[in-house]
Amino acid sequence: MESLEKKQYELDFTKIRESVRVFAPATVANMICGFDILGFAVDYPGDEVAMYRVEEPGVRIRTIVGDDGKLPLDADRNTVSACVKMLLAHLGIQDELGIEIELTKHMPIGSGLGSSSASTVAGLFAVNSLLGNPLSKEELMPFCVEGERLACGHGHADNVAPALMGGITLVRGYQPLDVIKLPVPDELYAGIVFPQVDVPTRDARQLIKEKVLLKDAVTQWGNIAGLIAGLYERDYALISRSMHDVLIEPTRAILIPEFYEMKRIALAAGALSFGISGSGPSVVAIARGKEVAEQAASFIQQHLTQCEIESLKYVSSVNVDGPKLLD
């Protein structure tokens, strides 16, 4: 991978910290119309990684909290520790340093909110912080993409990019990796609802057809272009007109119970747009102002409750900072 080429980083062993604690945010990939290229970070939920420097060399997982026993404790198989090992190896210090990790998941796995990306980014941001920040965020990005490849088989950046950079990100392309931060209109809020049904990312991807009609692709990229312009212009009406997914939603919505009724409810509540977060089953109402986002999400959750579907709800502005040190 071109971007992972060997490079000299300034490492000062006297600057290595004893411990750090890091939060990295959940993310809404695709941002409704921008399949595989757009995404944004939210204030919560997110994952937390505590990292400790220890005497005995090697990287180990101490504990994982909040994963219902789903994630491996084996340091070579767990995404967080595997990413940390990859970075240490890249820096040529894998045999010198001892690191132990506590991972706390504050968000559901398989929700379409970039759960593995949040953990990957938290782990890599944490180890970089522990080492005194030898790498910039831009330099950390290719390692995050590699982490995503370890976690789900595809080196997509549409979740790790906003989780690491914060805000709204565009992944223009991969050869080389080209991530662009887009402007964030102040009043943009997300009302997220996670219906607790199981939709594995791999299945959601497999449903999507390999070929699409060119005329539908033109509609889609007209909307993508409109959304980018709308973000720069802070034009909420244009953002609303542009956030339509004619290509992916019709297929993926089949996997999500009550999707079109939730959409009706969100738009009736005044949301600018509504769609699937990542590969689902979480859905997101994009709104101007917190109140509308809150109402849309609440009404959706009420409807799901009536249908006897349990759900989680998150209302957040766009998180422009990305991962942060706690304490």
Add this chain to the structure above:
Amino acid sequence: MESLEKKQYELDFTKIRESVRVFAPATVANMICGFDILGFAVDYPGDEVAMYRVEEPGVRIRTIVGDDGKLPLDADRNTVSACVKMLLAHLGIQDELGIEIELTKHMPIGSGLGSSSASTVAGLFAVNSLLGNPLSKEELMPFCVEGERLACGHGHADNVAPALMGGITLVRGYQPLDVIKLPVPDELYAGIVFPQVDVPTRDARQLIKEKVLLKDAVTQWGNIAGLIAGLYERDYALISRSMHDVLIEPTRAILIPEFYEMKRIALAAGALSFGISGSGPSVVAIARGKEVAEQAASFIQQHLTQCEIESLKYVSSVNVDGPKLLD
């Protein structure tokens, strides 16, 4: 058509002029990566319409200059006069007013530079000016799209939008028609070369496949999003990285002699990007600064001369004004 709905316009017959003369610009549709949604206007070439109020009611073509006899003089079949008649009928004054038209084509027909659009826009802008501007440019737009439908069978707006509005335009969608003006970086220049070979728009469209690979569409809309961001950021490097067409160019380039050699020459001369203008056969080198655009176009033209292909060359900044009154 929703946008052509009847509406009351303020018409003051005392304000109708005796004559007007209007220039409307050529346009580069697609802007390399934005098939069917992006386009920009240039300072020249373009078409000229002179319009005269006469006693005898009805719309007539007096003369057409520069078309090599290709365009019909019949007022119902000529696009310019047919558009003028459509607007007069819409205003309910088709039986009251007498108008005669002189059309001067300063640009080749079938060149991929929006020849019919320039004429359509010149005609509609002229009649609106003659009538004292009852319609805004935005209100004229749907009539221009109708004119394009008369001229080439498809109601596309990617040439008429920049020809009428000036600058760089995004046609986000058609239901309803949604045209957005994008920012124009000052130093953006186009070096256009028209190799004098015949590529009818209809044939160029028919070559394009109905279905495309989703992964290619994702690459394309990543580039489109990157270009829009690059225009807002005035980031010429991002503009350059983004202006690639992986979907349409591989097919249409077959119709254009020496296409890949012209591309090599343009990029070697320092152009930001190179591609097909509209449906071709004109090609365009996008450059930062007039000098690079001029060099790229000259080198391309020299190469075509060596290949015994005659060509025309135009070097222009982006025309931000659109049509203008002459005199």
